[in-house]
Amino acid sequence: MKPGRIKQILLLTDGCSNHGEDPVVVAALARNQGITVNVIGVLDDRQNGKPQGLEEVESIAEAGGGVSQIVYQKSLSQTVQMVTRQAMTQTIQGVVNKELQEILGKNQTIEELPPEQRGEVVEVVDELGESSDLEVLVLVDTSASMHHKLPTVKEALFDLSLSLNARSGSNQFSVYAFPDPKKTITKMVDWTPELGEIHGIFSKLNSGGYTPTGPALKEAVYAFAGKPLMERMRNEEDPYEETGF
Amino acid sequence: MKKQVFDLSPGSRITGKWNGRTYTTIKKLGAGACGTVFLCRSEQGDTYALKVGEDSSRMMLEVNMLKKFSKVQGVKLGPSFVDVDDWINPSGRSFPFYVMEYVDGTPLPEFLKGKTKDWVGIFAIQLLTDLENLHHAGYVFGDLKTENLLISSSRVRWIDVGGVTAIGRAIKEYTEFYDRGYWNLGSRKAEATYDLFAVTMIMMEMGYPKRFDKGSHPYKTLESKLASSSVLKPYRRIIQQCWKGKIQNAADMKRALSDILMKRSGTNSSRVQKRRSAKESENRELATLTLTAGVVFGVSVLSFFL
Ligand SMILES: Nc1ncnc2c1ncn2[C@@H]1O[C@H](COP(=O)(O)OP(=O)(O)OP(=O)(O)O)[C@@H](O)[C@H]1O
Ligand SMILES: [Mg+2]
Numbered sequence: 001m002k003p004g005r006i007k008q009i010l011l012l013t014d015g016c017s018n019h020g021e022d023p024v025v026v027a028a029l030a031r032n033q034g035i036t037v038n039v040i041g042v043l044d045d046r047q048n049g050k051p052q053g054l055e056e057v058e059s060i061a062e063a064g065g066g067v068s069q070i071v072y073q074k075s076l077s078q079t080v081q082m083v084t085r086q087a088m089t090q091t092i093q094g095v096v097n098k099e100l101q102e103i104l105g106k107n108q109t110i111e112e113l114p115p116e117q118r119g120e121v122v123e124v125v126d127e128l129g130e131s132s133d134l135e136v137l138v139l140v141d142t143s144a145s146m147h148h149k150l151p152t153v154k155e156a157l158f159d160l161s162l163s164l165n166a167r168s169g170s171n172q173f174s175v176y177a178f179p180d181p182k183k184t185i186t187k188m189v190d191w192t193p194e195l196g197e198i199h200g201i202f203s204k205l206n207s208g209g210y211t212p213t214g215p216a217l218k219e220a221v222y223a224f225a226g227k228p229l230m231e232r233m234r235n236e237e238d239p240y241e242e243t244g245f
Numbered sequence: 246m247k248k249q250v251f252d253l254s255p256g257s258r259i260t261g262k263w264n265g266r267t268y269t270t271i272k273k274l275g276a277g278a279c280g281t282v283f284l285c286r287s288e289q290g291d292t293y294a295l296k297v298g299e300d301s302s303r304m305m306l307e308v309n310m311l312k313k314f315s316k317v318q319g320v321k322l323g324p325s326f327v328d329v330d331d332w333i334n335p336s337g338r339s340f341p342f343y344v345m346e347y348v349d350g351t352p353l354p355e356f357l358k359g360k361t362k363d364w365v366g367i368f369a370i371q372l373l374t375d376l377e378n379l380h381h382a383g384y385v386f387g388d389l390k391t392e393n394l395l396i397s398s399s400r401v402r403w404i405d406v407g408g409v410t411a412i413g414r415a416i417k418e419y420t421e422f423y424d425r426g427y428w429n430l431g432s433r434k435a436e437a438t439y440d441l442f443a444v445t446m447i448m449m450e451m452g453y454p455k456r457f458d459k460g461s462h463p464y465k466t467l468e469s470k471l472a473s474s475s476v477l478k479p480y481r482r483i484i485q486q487c488w489k490g491k492i493q494n495a496a497d498m499k500r501a502l503s504d505i506l507m508k509r510s511g512t513n514s515s516r517v518q519k520r521r522s523a524k525e526s527e528n529r530e531l532a533t534l535t536l537t538a539g540v541v542f543g544v545s546v547l548s549f550f551l
Contacts, residue, residue, distance in 0.1 A: 078421060115305070119305050122306050168414070
C-alpha cells in the first residue's frame with residue numbers, strides 16, 4: 001500500500017450557526033468528496049458550564065467523518081494536533097478495513113482480528129500516518145465572540161504545523177476566515193507547507209452579527225476542490241483521478 | 246474522543262476471548278488518556294498490571310512496544326509483556342486489554358519529598374542511563390514525565406511506553422510542559438535531544454513541583470525560573486547547555502552531571518561531615534541508587550557519601 005493524500009477541513013468555532021444552509025448537510029457533502037471535516041468548539045477560559053449551541057460541533061464532525069472536541073482556550077494547541085492526528089488515523093483505518101474486507105470477506109475490521117494479526121496491521125496504519133501526504137484547510141469562525149480567542153488560535157495553528165511537519169509525509173495548510181460579507185469566507189493564508197510565519201493574520205476582520213457556518217463550509221469545500229486541480233495540472237496528472245489511496 | 250471509565254470493583258473477573266486466560270482485579274492503579282490500569286491476579290496466583298481501554302489500535306501499538314522491549318537483552322526498558330486479548334463485558338461489548346509486569350513503586354514527586362539537591366542529579370543520571378540504552382535501540386521515550394516514572398527498589402522505572410517513537414519519526418504523544426516544541430526550543434521529531442530536553446524539565450519540576458506556563462516569552466520564563474531556584478543551582482549551567490542544543494546525547498549529559506556531583510563532593514565535604522549522622526540513612530539509600538544505576542563515576546560519588 002502506498003501512502004495517499006489525506007484531505008481535511010478543520011473548523012474552529014465557538015457558537016452555533018444561524019445563517020444559511022445546515023452545516024451538517026454540507027459536512028456530509030464534503031465527506032462524499034473525500035474530505036474529512038473536523039470541528040473544535042473553543043470555550044472561553046472564564047466560561048463555566050457548557051454553552052448552548054455546541055451540540056452542533058459533534059453533529060458536523062460526525063457527518064463529515066471526522067473528529068470533534070470542545071475545549072478551553074488553554075488546551076487548544078494540544079487538541080488541534082490531536083484531533084487532526086486522530087482523524088488521519090481514522091481515515092487510514094477506514095481504507096485498511098476496506099482492504100481487509102476485500103481480502104478476508106465478511107465484515108472484517110482491524111478490531112476483530114486476532115491479536116497477532118492486529119498487531120501487524122496497526123503497524124501498517126501507524127507507518128501510513130507517518131508518511132501520508134496531508135492537506136488541511138483551516139476554517140476559523142472570526143465572529144465577534146471569537147475575537148479575543150484569535151491569538152490562541154494563531155498559536156495553535158503554528159503548533160499544528162510543528163507537529164505535522166515532524167512527519168516524513170508532506171503537508172499543505174491553508175487558512176480561511178468567516179464570515180465575510182461578500183465572499184462568505186476570506187482567504188487568510190494560501191496553501192503553504194508551514195504555518196510558521198502567519199503574522200498579521202486575522203488583523204483586518206469585519207464581522208457582522210451572524211454565523212453562516214454552513215455556507216462557509218461549502219465555500220471551503222470549493223476552495224479545496226480548486227486547489228488539487230491546479231496542482232495536478234501543474235504536475236500533469238489526471239485532474240479527475242480518484243482521491244485517497 | 247469520549248473517555249470510557251472502567252470502574253471494575255475489586256474481584257471482577259476479566260477473561261480473554263482469544264487466549265481464554267482469566268485475571269481477577271485487586272484494585273485500580275490509575276487511569277490515563279487511553280485506558281484504566283488495574284492490579285490483578287492471574288489464575289496461577291501471580292500479580293500483574295492489566296490495562297483495559299477502548300482504542301484497540303492504540304493499545305496494540307503499546308503492546309508491540311512492550312514486546313519489543315521485553316526482548317532488548319540485559320536491560321529492562323519498561324514493564325515486561327505478559328498477555329494481550331479482548332474482554333467481552335457483561336453487556337456484550339468488546340474491550341481490548343493487555344497484561345504486563347506490575348511495577349510496585351512510589352511516584353517520583355512523593356519519593357522526593359524532603360530529599361536533598363543531590364537527588365535531582367542522581368535521578369537524572371539514572372534516567373539518562375536508561376535513555377542511553379533506549380536511544381541505542383533506535384527509539385526515544387517521547388512522553389517523558391514524572392507521572393510515567395516510578396521508584397521501585399531504589400531504581401527509577403518507567404511505565405507507559407505509549408509515547409515511545411522510532412528515531413526520525415514524529416512524536417505523537419507529549420505533555421506540553423516537557424515538550425521542547427511547546428517552549429519553542431525545537432521540533433517534534435523523535436531525536437535523542439527531544440528526551441534530553443524532557444529530562445531538564447523533570448529537573449525543573451523538582452524545583453517547581455506545581456510546574457508553570459510558558460507565558461509570552463517562553464525562553465525568558467525558563468531562564469528566570471531556573472535562575473531563582475536554589476535546588477537547581479548546581480545544575481544551572483548544564484540545563485542551559487541542553488536548552489541551547491549543546492548537549493547531543495544521553496552519555497554526554499550523564500557525564501556532565503556526574504562531574505557536577507563530584508565537584509560538589511570536593512567543596513562540600515566538611516559540611517557533609519557535620520550533617521553526616523543526620524543524613525546517614527538517606528545517603529545509604531542514595532548510594533544504593535547510584536550503584537544500581539551503574540554510573541561509571543559511582544565509586545567516587547560513593548566515597549563521598551559513605
Ligand atoms: N505496569 C504498571 N505497574 C504499576 N502501575 C502502573 C503500570 N502501568 C500503569 N500503571 C499506573 O496506571 C496509571 C495509568 O497508566 P498509563 O499511563 O499507562 O495510562 P495512559 O492511559 O497511557 O495514561 P496517559 O497516556 O494519560 O499517561 C499510571 O500513571 C500508573 O500509576
Ligand atoms: Mg500514556
